[in-house]
Amino acid sequence: MSLDAVLSRIDETLPQSLERLMELLRIPSISTDPAFAPDCARAAEWLVEDLKSLGFAARAAATPGHPMVVGHGGAGDRHILFYGHYDVQPVDPLELWDRNPFDPALEDTAKGRVIRARGASDDKGQLMTFLEACRAWKHVHGNLPGRLTIFLEGEEESGSPSLVPFLEANRAELSCDLALICDTGLFESATPAITTMLRGLAKAEFTLHAASRDLHSGMYGGLARNPLHVLTKILSGLHDDQGRVQVPGFYDDVTELPDALRAQWQNLAFDHAGYLGDVGLSVPAGEADRTPLEMIWSRPTAEVNGLWGGYTGAGFKTVLPAEAHAKVSFRLVSDQDPAKVLTAFRAWAEAQLPADCRIEWHDGIEGAGASVMAITDPAFEAARAALTEEWNRPAAFVGAGGSIPVAGYFKTILGMDAMLIGFGRDDDQIHSPNEKYNLESFHKGIRSWARILARIA
């Protein structure tokens, strides 16, 4: 069976695959620091050459920032785009690293053999799993596993300033049938997972005004309106005692989790006690009738992210301030519309204002809706079966509490769904000193892509 041949080839050539990854890891492509711009360009060129060696027509496309690597190759009915990023986080504080972050090495640890270097997991090690799968496939079959477009960004760790303009300017070239994004991890470091739901986000910031100037509480306390009291009254009503958001209509466009997905999530047996315990908490604090995974993946939220007013320095000042401030954000799911949610929030807050108070809104009505992938596309179940086979554990469609912007842009700009599949582990220390990627993640990651491509490409 030809897939077996590809998998054997992957196993046999793992040392060479690893050596190529090490080469890429030696290039300090820190995108946020202009001093490393030549290194970013060098990493892009290295990837272009590697893609060409695989038979891709590849180029490093210039942007106002770092180049985008784009390659096209192979043939097939379904056109698949693969996304990764070749830039890495800064390495400060350097003194907390046990070795030079750009001198990668294999290390044996209590949790197995790891590749230690900045970018080993985020995202060079991950993106190379896909290219190595293509390489083994090409060796066995003489051609790529399907019609592929490779799209590798160099600004993911610095806010992706060129991403949206580039997607918009190259819409025709980059619009495919499906995207594969390799920048996520295993579920709880162990279970293969495909992220198919990403929550959206809407943000509001406002100032609540009362008196025309700060007042002395001796002269005015008890008589004048204190905007800090008004603010706490309004914001304390954001949730009822069951944790449900009280903005009218907030749940109107929220759909319930399909039964099949609910069953998968129950099988995941999420260790919420451990997840919360890691940050000093023990009790889920969200909607009373929801499971912890629902709370972070499939339920919308309203959260106060910042709050301030009055005297906040050392000591005391018995002031009744003229104003109070808040930043509030909403994680959105299903079909919730950011504009609709923010408009409802504004109306709800303003309806509670007592006499002499007014709210000044500081930002526009904007945000991004949730990304919910069309898992009815058989490719999703196919990929899930492939992952289950490789990892010998039932793979799951999972959610992500935060947004992964590129997935949203693929959907809104290029009109394609994405499967987010990655092999990172929770302890990879991405963005931190001593980043690592388990050799198993790399090896089984390559094998996973071979299995997935065999089924869907």
Next chain:
Amino acid sequence: MSLDAVLSRIDETLPQSLERLMELLRIPSISTDPAFAPDCARAAEWLVEDLKSLGFAARAAATPGHPMVVGHGGAGDRHILFYGHYDVQPVDPLELWDRNPFDPALEDTAKGRVIRARGASDDKGQLMTFLEACRAWKHVHGNLPGRLTIFLEGEEESGSPSLVPFLEANRAELSCDLALICDTGLFESATPAITTMLRGLAKAEFTLHAASRDLHSGMYGGLARNPLHVLTKILSGLHDDQGRVQVPGFYDDVTELPDALRAQWQNLAFDHAGYLGDVGLSVPAGEADRTPLEMIWSRPTAEVNGLWGGYTGAGFKTVLPAEAHAKVSFRLVSDQDPAKVLTAFRAWAEAQLPADCRIEWHDGIEGAGASVMAITDPAFEAARAALTEEWNRPAAFVGAGGSIPVAGYFKTILGMDAMLIGFGRDDDQIHSPNEKYNLESFHKGIRSWARILARIA
């Protein structure tokens, strides 16, 4: 009638009284700026000499800061202490003054003739009203109007660091039957008033802790406890919808206003619309069943003076912070005990904490109770009658929403009540450029003291 002779003498010698005040105003006794320490000493000496000229045994008593002027003189059954302060506020911003702040002059304004200078109202003009009354009395009668101790501070505008130690060290010498404090004003610039109730103050500052570190709302939002929500829940419950403080037992030691006082306050016809209108407000926001004057003079309050947590900078950060902070103060009346109030507040707040949260209290259990003068002492009614006679308007016993620390110290350290009587107007611009004191305040202030001393000394 001998009082008439004193009043005539006051009228006849007003130019000389004014010239003495001008002399004192020319000394730039700014207490907060060490560069003016010699001027403070000079002002103290000037006053000592003036007191001696009136027959007082007077001295400038050294302190670690500026000297205290102490004088004793006269004879009588009731020993009365008079308090004022000879130091003044800084004059910055100097460019906003229409003349040299220490070159006093009489000016004709739309609101009458005024004495323009730093300290004209706060407090040199006021303290001199008392000394001039003594001077006229002495001229007519050959002796002082009673057994008097004069106590003039030089650090009132810089936090009175030496006051408590000095009172404690000179308790025997300074303890009298009654204190007169001349550092307040007419009620609404028009009606003579004796302040007989000063609210106390208790302060609490705390940090509410939840997770052990700041969390990302994408990863934890909806699941993890947000301390900003807990803080708003707790603080929003500080008052019910009628404005009553909800801390258990808060009103236990609050007594109702005596009917006589209530009637006086009703007669004052407080222009709360104007008072609130000056600061951009229109509606009294305190306890629903209380008059505006009660709200600021005779009712206790709970006010959030500061509140902060999460991300408060420019832009947005979708953080669930590890902690939230608040500063809360209570204005106290009647027999409310600061320690009892703070203990109840702590218990009340902690009883509302959900799982995984704790409160760290940042200050001790301290504060000062209200000062409520024993207006049953006939001296109070006598002084009120004297003021009513002089100003031809019914004088009132009024409250003060804030504390005037020296009145509290006289009560707690020296065990004597105080009558706070002053003749300043709301538009005197004390602490601001172009401070002034109406000539009428000065003239009728002197006459007021003569009338009061005739009745009580």
